[in-house]
Amino acid sequence: MKITINEQVHQVDVPDDMPILWALRDVLGMTGTKFGCGQSLCGACTVMLDGQPIRSCVTPVKQAENKKLTTIEAISEQPAGRAIQAAWLEKNVPQCGYCQSGQIVSATALLNTNPKPSDEDINNAMSGNICRCGTYTRIRDAIKQAANKLEAGHEG
Amino acid sequence: MKDNIVNISRRGFVKGFALSGLVLAVGLPGLSAEEEKPKYGRDAMPNGWVDNPLVFVSIAEDGTVTIVAHRAEMGQGVRTSLPMVVADEMEADWERVKVVQAPGNEQKYGNQNTDGSRSVRHFFMPMRNVGSAARMMLETAAAAMMAVPVSEVKALNHEVIHQPSGRKMGYGELAQAAAQLDVPERSSLQYKSAEDFRYIGKNSSKNIDGQAIATGQAEYGMDVRLDDMVYAVVAHPPAYGDTLKSFDDSEALKVPGVIKTLTLPSSPPPAVFNPLGGVVVVAENTWAAMEGRKKLKIEWNKGPNSDYDSKAFRQTLEQSAKQKGGKVLRQLGDAYKTLENAESTLSAGYYIPHLAQAPMEPPVATAHFQGDACELWASTQNPQASVDTVAKWLELKPEQVTVNVTLLGGGFGRKSKPDYLVEAALTSKAMDGKPVKLVWTREDDIQHAYYHTVSYEHLEAAFDENGKTQAWLHRTVAPSISSTFDASSVHQMPIEIGMGVVNIPYAIPNIQLENPAAKNHTRIGWFRSVSNLPHAFAVQSFIAEMAHQQQRDHKELLLELIGDDRQIDPRTLQDDWNYGQSPEIYPIDTGRLRRVVELVTDKASWGKSLPSGKGQGLAAHYSFVSYVAAVVEVEVSDDGEVSIPQVDIAIDCGPQVNPERIRSQLEGACVMGISFAMLGEISFKDGVAEQDNFDGYQVTRMDGAPGRINVHFVPAKDYNQPLGGVGEPGMPPIAPALCNAIFNATKKRIRNLPIRYQLEA
Numbered sequence: 027m028k029i030t031i032n033e034q035v036h037q038v039d040v041p042d043d044m045p046i047l048w049a050l051r052d053v054l055g056m057t058g059t060k061f062g063c064g065q066s067l068c069g070a071c072t073v074m075l076d077g078q079p080i081r082s083c084v085t086p087v088k089q090a091e092n093k094k095l096t097t098i099e100a101i102s103e104q105p106a107g108r109a110i111q112a113a114w115l116e117k118n119v120p121q122c123g124y125c126q127s128g129q130i131v132s133a134t135a136l137l138n139t140n141p142k143p144s145d146e147d148i149n150n151a152m153s154g155n156i157c158r159c160g161t162y163t164r165i166r167d168a169i170k171q172a173a174n175k176l177e178a179g180h181e182g
Numbered sequence: 183m184k185d186n187i188v189n190i191s192r193r194g195f196v197k198g199f200a201l202s203g204l205v206l207a208v209g210l211p212g213l214s215a216e217e218e219k220p221k222y223g224r225d226a227m228p229n230g231w232v233d234n235p236l237v238f239v240s241i242a243e244d245g246t247v248t249i250v251a252h253r254a255e256m257g258q259g260v261r262t263s264l265p266m267v268v269a270d271e272m273e274a275d276w277e278r279v280k281v282v283q284a285p286g287n288e289q290k291y292g293n294q295n296t297d298g299s300r301s302v303r304h305f306f307m308p309m310r311n312v313g314s315a316a317r318m319m320l321e322t323a324a325a326a327m328m329a330v331p332v333s334e335v336k337a338l339n340h341e342v343i344h345q346p347s348g349r350k351m352g353y354g355e356l357a358q359a360a361a362q363l364d365v366p367e368r369s370s371l372q373y374k375s376a377e378d379f380r381y382i383g384k385n386s387s388k389n390i391d392g393q394a395i396a397t398g399q400a401e402y403g404m405d406v407r408l409d410d411m412v413y414a415v416v417a418h419p420p421a422y423g424d425t426l427k428s429f430d431d432s433e434a435l436k437v438p439g440v441i442k443t444l445t446l447p448s449s450p451p452p453a454v455f456n457p458l459g460g461v462v463v464v465a466e467n468t469w470a471a472m473e474g475r476k477k478l479k480i481e482w483n484k485g486p487n488s489d490y491d492s493k494a495f496r497q498t499l500e501q502s503a504k505q506k507g508g509k510v511l512r513q514l515g516d517a518y519k520t521l522e523n524a525e526s527t528l529s530a531g532y533y534i535p536h537l538a539q540a541p542m543e544p545p546v547a548t549a550h551f552q553g554d555a556c557e558l559w560a561s562t563q564n565p566q567a568s569v570d571t572v573a574k575w576l577e578l579k580p581e582q583v584t585v586n587v588t589l590l591g592g593g594f595g596r597k598s599k600p601d602y603l604v605e606a607a608l609t610s611k612a613m614d615g616k617p618v619k620l621v622w623t624r625e626d627d628i629q630h631a632y633y634h635t636v637s638y639e640h641l642e643a644a645f646d647e648n649g650k651t652q653a654w655l656h657r658t659v660a661p662s663i664s665s666t667f668d669a670s671s672v673h674q675m676p677i678e679i680g681m682g683v684v685n686i687p688y689a690i691p692n693i694q695l696e697n698p699a700a701k702n703h704t705r706i707g708w709f710r711s712v713s714n715l716p717h718a719f720a721v722q723s724f725i726a727e728m729a730h731q732q733q734r735d736h737k738e739l740l741l742e743l744i745g746d747d748r749q750i751d752p753r754t755l756q757d758d759w760n761y762g763q764s765p766e767i768y769p770i771d772t773g774r775l776r777r778v779v780e781l782v783t784d785k786a787s788w789g790k791s792l793p794s795g796k797g798q799g800l801a802a803h804y805s806f807v808s809y810v811a812a813v814v815e816v817e818v819s820d821d822g823e824v825s826i827p828q829v830d831i832a833i834d835c836g837p838q839v840n841p842e843r844i845r846s847q848l849e850g851a852c853v854m855g856i857s858f859a860m861l862g863e864i865s866f867k868d869g870v871a872e873q874d875n876f877d878g879y880q881v882t883r884m885d886g887a888p889g890r891i892n893v894h895f896v897p898a899k900d901y902n903q904p905l906g907g908v909g910e911p912g913m914p915p916i917a918p919a920l921c922n923a924i925f926n927a928t929k930k931r932i933r934n935l936p937i938r939y940q941l942e943a
């Protein structure tokens with residue numbers, strides 16, 4: 027089947043029910059998207075499907091057919107993604123970093139739909155993403171900083 | 183090239199199979215008993231330390247400085263902090279520094295077992311030596327090339343300048359010549375003065391892997407890809423000690439992508455670092471392997487722990503803890519008699535269940551067996567033990583095994599045990615040398631961790647008529663980590679009782695500390711800050727309870743117990759371990775403990791008036807030769823829901839090498855402390871962990887994280903002061919401070935973790 031990933035069309039020949047995560051990681055070699063739980067419980071595998079954040083570990087490849095996937099590798103193509111990445115670096119958000127691909131994709135999706143999220147909005151949008159290292163307070167700060175910069179017309 | 187700077191502490195250490203730093207640190211004084219003087223700190227670690235610049239630094243002609251990171255990066259920032267020390271001391275520009283990760287080779291790099299909150303504490307000075315020697319070699323080379331006296335040149339920001347003439351040479355130009363020079367003697371090294379530091383103690387150097395992480399380019403163990411690689415998962419025996427009886431793989435082999443199944447030998451308890459055994463499913467991709475595993479029909483032989491029931495075991499622990507007796511750890515005066523005759527007494531017991539480390543990246547290793555050699559890539563905290571254990575299982579020599587260390591997606595103690603590397607190596611061998619990535623799923627990780635122990639702590643105190651504490655009794659019961667290495671072991675080791683049982687520095691005239699026996703029924707390992715968790719939870723909760731009973735302010739009572747400023751030799755507290763550090767250089771300093779309490783209560787406005795439903799809680803604890811105190815502020819809703827608007831945490835860890843990463847470690851410790859206190863529990867039924875993913879084994883998420891975490895530092899006089907640990911000591915005070923806050927908000931005392939639904943009406 028054909029899937030557009032990060033603006034490139036890929037021919038992917040895998041079983042229809044293979045989760046997008048494993049097609050990306052093991053078949054296409056795009057390892058930026060992480061495996062954390064395989065059960066839609068941790069958010070490490072978050073990617074965008076037609077702009078919506080989804081958990082790629084439980085979403086069969088078939089559902090991405092003829093749709094557009096965006097992964098961490100191309101999140102900087104989006105203004106919010108760029109702003110989020112810049113804020114992440116400025117605030118030194120990551121510790122081990124393993125959850126951060128998923129955090130960054132979720133945070134970008136949040137700013138795409140809600141450019142000025144409140145603490146509660148952030149909690150709601152981000153609570154599907156576990157960070158075992160505990161970077162939550164910095165993530166909150168960084169999302170707000172990215173939102174402010176975007177509003178002011180900078181991308182970070 | 184002459185190699186003057188050599189490992190001074192290699193002699194006297196037993197080579198070969200290493201249990202782990204923590205365990206070995208206890209064993210070492212015994213091992214080196216023949217030597218004149220006991221060794222401490224970095225000198226006492228297996229394979230000691232190395233400070234040869236030729237091992238750690240190379241400079242390319244374009245000036246790029248490459249610095250070797252020999253400790254594993256798992257989020258604590260060590261790949262930034264230690265290379266940054268080298269860069270600063272050698273006057274390299276951080277923007278032009280690259281960091282490469284050392285493979286496991288302690289002969290070459292010194293100790294690499296990254297646990298015990300030791301990396302910066304042990305390697306700050308060796309890395310300064312590396313940087314200083316490199317800088318002096320560059321200066322010597324420049325002076326020779328410019329034909330001027332070396333006293334007239336000075337290294338500054340990636341160049342050496344001839345001061346009288348202003349002539350400059352870049353590090354790239356000097357590299358060749360400098361590398362030909364003798365490495366200066368250690369005694370001749372000149373160090374930068376602290377005013378000239380550009381990175382040490384500053385917040386200026388960004389995390390070396392930050393950009394790669396933010397763009398999804400960072401390579402973890404999970405991301406390793408080799409040509410022609412296959413993928414594997416293992417069906418492990420359900421209970422610790424179970425073994426494979428028979429299996430039927432006919433359905434598994436029908437799953438598209440599944441290549442083969444094979445078995446791993448089970449190793450009877452004690453687990454040590456051995457694989458658990460089971461059935462491996464090898465496939466073309468991870469998903470096929472996981473799907474194949476679901477289709478296996480396996481029968482297991484039940485082992486000695488297949489009836490382990492953690493609910494019943496809790497009763498056993500509680501009973502032993504309440505019974506007088508057990509191994510006596512420390513005795514001062516007569517606590518029993520004082521308790522009997524006291525004006526008033528108090529007693530309470532505290533329970534913490536098993537916990538799983540659950541690093542965000544589950545254990546994973548890739549192995550390529552090549553007959554007389556095996557190369558692995560893995561997220562491991564302990565590469566040398568990985569080399570040794572894999573070699574043993576493959577019947578190779580350690581020199582034939584290479585372990586490349588990737589970034590770790592978290593470790594927290596789980597990844598200091600190399601069982602999963604052995605599984606990968608054995609599978610690659612069984613696949614005739616095909617490279618194999620062996621992945622633990624989250625279910626494997628949570629069901630087969632080396633768990634944090636399960637514990638019951640019984641405390642009693644006696645007071646005189648003025649409310650002064652006259653006696654202290656602490657009975658601590660928990661299966662010991664040593665049971666993972668010796669199945670008959672039932673008492674806590676010195677390193678465990680040295681984590682907040684024997685080495686409490688409180689000024690109380692009568693003290694009785696006891697450790698009744700407890701047997702393990704699962705693999706027990708270390709989890710970030712280890713036995714400090716139950717000990718600090720009990721001790722710091724109990725002191726708050728004492729204050730309440732005696733109608734005293736908690737802080738005031740805590741400071742009274744800490745007493746006058748004094749430096750206590752930990753050996754006088756029956757603590758011969760002291761985190762492996764010299765009792766002379768690292769006495770337990772009650773003044774430092776007092777200061778963190780004062781600092782954090784001051785910053786958090788301790789005692790401020792709060793509306794009903796809100797409360798503050800305090801706790802302080804000495805661990806990993808650092809002093810930490812925390813004030814947690816909670817709000818508890820009418821239906822018992824807890825939120826945490828603010829945490830203040832203060833640390834005295836001696837000089838701060840990378841303050842920015844110290845802050846992030848303490849922030850992380852606050853969250854992880856809250857996480858296990860609020861939610862963390864692994865329970866066992868019929869020998870099997872009842873949780874298997876983040877639905878059952880819950881961890882704190884964004885909505886449960888504190889609104890704000892304020893980190894406060896006690897400044898150190900200078901960089902010659904002894905360094906303390908950072909990665910772990912933030913954890914122990916959090917759970918008691920949280921429960922003390924909940925008590926102040928609700929008058930409900932939590933003595934059993936997790937808090938979970940206990941506050942619901």
Ligand code: FES
Binds near residue numbers: 061066072
């Ligand atoms: S790996 Fe998909 S949500 Fe955890």
Ligand code: FES
Binds near residue numbers: 123
């Ligand atoms: S940074 Fe380690 S899990 Fe989030």
